[in-house]
Amino acid sequence: MIAVCPAGHSSLAQDYCDVCGRPIDSATAAPAPISASTALPASTATSQPGGQPCPNCGTDNSVDALFCENCGYDFTTGTPPRGQVAFAPVTGPSADQSSASQPVAPTFGNGSQAPETFDWVAEVWIDPAWYEAQQSPDPMPSPGLPAVIPLQSKSILVGRISRSRNIHPQIDCEPDSGVSRRQSQLTTDGSRWWVEDLDSANGTFVAAATDPIPSNPIPVGVKHELAADDRIYVGAWTRIVIRRATEDEKTSLG
DSSP states (O other), X not given: OOEEOTTSOEESOSSBOTTTOOBOOGGGSSXXXXXXXXXXXXXXXXXXXXXXXXXXXOOEEOTTOSBOTTTOOBTTTTBOOTTOOOOOOOOSSSXXXXXXXXXXXXXXXXXXXXXXXXXXXXXXXXXXXXXHXXXXXXXXXXXXXXXXXXXOXXXXXXXXXXXXXXXXOSEEOTTOTTSOXXXXXXXXXXXXXXXXXXXXXXXXXXXXXXXXXXXXXXXXXXXXXXXXXXXXXXXXXXXXXEEEOOHHHHHHHO
């Protein structure tokens, strides 16, 4: 039997909602099934005033939802479902007719789409001093110039890719096995940045450029504001620096 939670979700569990985790009143534990002819569209059935709208499909979700109930958008990493791109809900009489009126990205003379804009980049370094302090048994790669990654969203996941768990961090720290799959989260308001450890195996460390190698990790689940030129240390040898992008980088990396 299907129960309905106070937020309106359909749940196979009778005590707590499968979707949002809210307790289910026994009086609503076994409502009559809704027939296909009277069922509401997904976009209407999941609409909840005061919730969090999905930036991928526009559906309202409960404020504590981790994934969009309609399209599977990941609110934690800020990425659409694997194999999909961001889309807007179709409101026209048909998919063919509505797609013709959808706005398209501006193109250049050669027909290619305009590059995404960004103001910040992450420098990902191999740091021998951090590696020495960690005393890792893994061999460290040869240090060199950093990988420069454009930061094109306000929420950035730091970690390592796991295709089986659908984890695709924007800052991928392979092959540093000391970095957790979901290591830490970077967030910004456009001018400031914060880093939050996501209960990683080896912790997330922060220190100023002139400070010695840090020995104490930042608290788990607490956003730590980054000062200019602060260094983030994770894993066995990985050091990350968040900075403003140069004009050349905006052109070449965009």
